[in-house]
Amino acid sequence: MALKDDHYTYRVTWSAADNEYVGLCAEFPSLSWLSKTPEEALKGIRKLVADVIVDMRKTGEVIPEPITNRHYSGKFVVRVTPETYKDLAIQAAESGVSLNRLVAAKLSR
Structure with a gap:
């Protein structure tokens, strides 16, 4: 599931330890996604963030505000x-x- 207004801060970097690319999200520092290509790492972390936000909404947790939306x-x-x-x-x-x-x-x- 993709987020309608996905303004989160993503980064993809190489992980020598895992021998794969790792997708990261600054607003969700505990999440990561490993993949063989940088494109798939980005796609994976974005989907993971979207899934986590769905779960957070269900449980009433506070969802982090995107860094880019902050003043x-x-x-x-x-x-x-x-x-x-x-x-x-x-x-x-x-x-x-x-x-x-x-x-x-x-x-x-």
């Missing part, structure tokens, strides 16, 4: 050691940019 402010807080903070502040000053811009650039790499 992000672009702001998050992270704690670092005072030494790391000092090092980053020095790098920002030497580069002539704000600490925020320096860290954002490092995260986007």
Whole structure:
């Protein structure tokens, strides 16, 4: 069964341990699907997610919202050691940019 509005985040990668492609879904990290081809791995994980959602609806479980449907402010807080903070502040000053811009650039790499 396919989902009507399947906006979930899928990825297919090679599994050397299994010698097959593995289909994954970010919103359902406990699920995976192995197959000989990447196309079949994607098809398999999408069907598995759809089947799990049908079961979740039957049991009244909360169904994860697709990542792509969520809204992000672009702001998050992270704690670092005072030494790391000092090092980053020095790098920002030497580069002539704000600490925020320096860290954002490092995260986007």
